[in-house]
Amino acid sequence: xxxxxxxxxxxxxxxxxxxxxxxxxxxxxxxxxxxxxxxxxxxxxxxxxxxxxxxxxxxxxxxxxxxxxxxxxxxxxxxxxxxxxxxxxxxxxxxxxxxxxxxxxxxxxxxxxxxxxxxxxxxxxxxxxxxxxxxxxxxxxxxxxxxxxxxxxxxxxxxxxxxxxxxxxxxxxxxxxxxxxxxxxxxxxxxxxxxxxxxxxxxxxxxxxxxxxxxxxxxxxxxxxxxxxxxxxxxxxxxxxxxxxxxxxxxxxxxxxxxxxxxxxxxxxxxxxxxxxxxxxxxxxxxxxxxxxxxxxxxxxxxxxxxxxxxxxxxxxxxxxxxxxxxxxxxxxxxxxxxxxxxxxxxxxxxxxxxxxxxxxxxxxxxxxxxxxxxxxxxxxxxxxxxxxxxxxxxxxxxxxxxxxxxxxxxxxxxxxxxxxxxxxxxxxxxxxxxxxxxxxxxxxxxxxxxxxxxxxxxxxxxxxxxxxxxxxxxxxxxxx
Amino acid sequence: xxxxxxxxxxxxxxxxxxxxxxxxxxxxxxxxxxxxxxxxxxxxxxxxxxxxxxxxxxxxxxxxxxxxxxxxxxxxxxxxxxxxxxxxxxxxxxxxxxxxx
Numbered sequence: 001x002x003x004x005x006x007x008x009x010x011x012x013x014x015x016x017x018x019x020x021x022x023x024x025x026x027x028x029x030x031x032x033x034x035x036x037x038x039x040x041x042x043x044x045x046x047x048x049x050x051x052x053x054x055x056x057x058x059x060x061x062x063x064x065x066x067x068x069x070x071x072x073x074x075x076x077x078x079x080x081x082x083x084x085x086x087x088x089x090x091x092x093x094x095x096x097x098x099x100x101x102x103x104x105x106x107x108x109x110x111x112x113x114x115x116x117x118x119x120x121x122x123x124x125x126x127x128x129x130x131x132x133x134x135x136x137x138x139x140x141x142x143x144x145x146x147x148x149x150x151x152x153x154x155x156x157x158x159x160x161x162x163x164x165x166x167x168x169x170x171x172x173x174x175x176x177x178x179x180x181x182x183x184x185x186x187x188x189x190x191x192x193x194x195x196x197x198x199x200x201x202x203x204x205x206x207x208x209x210x211x212x213x214x215x216x217x218x219x220x221x222x223x224x225x226x227x228x229x230x231x232x233x234x235x236x237x238x239x240x241x242x243x244x245x246x247x248x249x250x251x252x253x254x255x256x257x258x259x260x261x262x263x264x265x266x267x268x269x270x271x272x273x274x275x276x277x278x279x280x281x282x283x284x285x286x287x288x289x290x291x292x293x294x295x296x297x298x299x300x301x302x303x304x305x306x307x308x309x310x311x312x313x314x315x316x317x318x319x320x321x322x323x324x325x326x327x328x329x330x331x332x333x334x335x336x337x338x339x340x341x342x343x344x345x346x347x348x349x350x351x352x353x354x355x356x357x358x359x360x361x362x363x364x365x366x367x368x369x370x371x372x373x374x375x376x377x378x379x380x381x382x383x384x385x386x387x388x389x390x391x392x393x394x395x396x397x398x399x400x401x402x403x404x405x406x407x408x409x410x411x412x413x414x415x416x417x418x419x420x421x422x423x424x425x426x427x428x429x430x431x432x433x434x435x436x437x438x439x440x441x442x443x444x445x446x447x448x449x450x451x452x453x454x455x456x457x458x459x460x461x462x463x464x465x466x467x468x469x470x471x472x473x474x475x476x477x478x479x480x481x
Numbered sequence: 482x483x484x485x486x487x488x489x490x491x492x493x494x495x496x497x498x499x500x501x502x503x504x505x506x507x508x509x510x511x512x513x514x515x516x517x518x519x520x521x522x523x524x525x526x527x528x529x530x531x532x533x534x535x536x537x538x539x540x541x542x543x544x545x546x547x548x549x550x551x552x553x554x555x556x557x558x559x560x561x562x563x564x565x566x567x568x569x570x571x572x573x574x575x576x577x578x579x580x581x582x
Contacts (some may be wrong), residue, residue: 162504215537217541437521448562449538454533
């Protein structure tokens with residue numbers, strides 16, 4: 001017997017599952033391909049529950065890779081194809097990864113010590129009988145690991161059990177009223193918590209179909225919306241801002257019943273612009289550690305509003321002494337849910353920010369009204385939000401400080417001309433170093449989305465800024481908002 | 482085609498490319514609010530990835546701006562960070578796209 005997640009997926013047979021470019025794939029064909037891949041994975045002689053990394057863009061192949069890993073009882077570790085060799089090595093070491101599923105273009109990133117399974121070749125070469133499902137149901141097994149930013153320079157790997165994943169699936173299915181008639185279009189990458197849970201797993205679980213896009217460009221996305229007629233479109237404020245520039249008021253978009261934005265707060269002026277185009281966006285709030293916490297109803301947007309917590313999710317707001325704040329006052333958000341993670345991989349002994357009564361401590365600040373509607377008001381840390389992906393400034397600083405000739409480095413978020421957060425760095429150099437030198441050095445060590453958009457050479461960086469959240473001082477000195 | 486006509490055609494194309502190049506520089510400078518030094522580096526070196534991070538977000542923004550300004554559409558199969566970074570290549574692509582449309 002399969003666990004409920006896979007059982008639901010494998011019950012669908014010939015229904016349409018994935019549209020990838022102009023090709024359509026049924027659930028039956030996905031099952032078949034995933035079983036071929038599962039057969040290959042079993043030959044790797046990994047231990048039950050061991051982690052398999054997946055380095056694929058959003059595609060039919062990425063869906064097959066997930067199903068195969070789940071099918072064989074391994075833990076699924078999706079990773080960004082933008083990560084550089086050093087970043088991947090660090091994650092592989094931390095997670096004990098011995099095998100990766102990838103494609104020809106991403107296989108070059110994999111260290112030699114790790115076994116590579118190129119999905120194209122497996123599906124082309126597969127012969128013989130297909131194995132039956134080999135996985136035993138175990139709700140407490142580690143089902144997935146998701147990479148998220150830490151605050152000390154190293155990315156953190158969030159482990160979640162099958163039970164936690166299933167709990168969140170039920171919560172979000174009820175919250176969005178997803179059915180098998182739905183069709184999802186998402187440009188959120190499947191390695192991102194929202195991408196994995198709500199753009200890959202959720203539609204499969206409900207028997208809905210997925211239209212994949214391996215990367216986002218606004219006109220092609222609009223073409224897909226008009227041609228493939230998805231009922232659910234999921235993106236980030238950046239995606240919706242770009243979409244708002246290409247959508248015309250006369251376009252027929254009423255087949256989309258739900259538009260969802262996640263990853264960062266949707267600006268009020270953007271929400272107004274989208275409404276004028278008949279696009280009413282619902283804001284989804286969650287994290288890798290908690291799964292989805294709340295979804296707004298798409299009513300007129302109040303700044304930072306993210307709706308009421310989903311059924312089964314409890315939220316409270318506390319002050320600096322961990323006491324609940326009075327109604328209407330801002331506080332640090334704490335979340336209790338059956339969907340909570342089980343821990344960070346490779347960090348035994350490190351404290352998980354969890355209270356004694358089982359609430360996870362977010363770094364977000366918010367308020368909650370008398371009806372329970374949550375609104376985000378800020379963050380308690382210095383993370384930089386690059387279009388919904390949290391980037392740890394300490395990680396960038398560490399790379400910069402390792403560059404010969406750099407004496408001091410400070411990385412922080414600042415708003416660009418469109419009001420979106422971007423990365424800026426201040427550098428004190430001991431010798432003549434150009435912007436090009438810095439970018440070249442960083443580009444070999446950091447994924448492109450972690451590279452600084454603005455680099456400023458300065459004579460000195462005040463010591464009080466180093467090692468602390470520099471927001472207040474930087475607002476005055478360097479114009480960040 | 483005579484020698485003089487070919488030379489004229491080449492010169493015309495170079496003028497068109499130069500004009501497009503200048504427009505691209507102007508759009509980038511305005512969008513990124515580039516300081517004088519990085520803008521000069523860009524003008525001389527011709528590569529955007531030497532003065533800033535060319536991630537997928539910047540790529541999308543520039544694609545939108547360039548598509549709107551030049552009234553063209555980039556083929557997603559052919560546009561990538563390398564093409565956006567190389568201003569000469571970008572100018573050639575835009576010139577070709579305009580001559581087709």
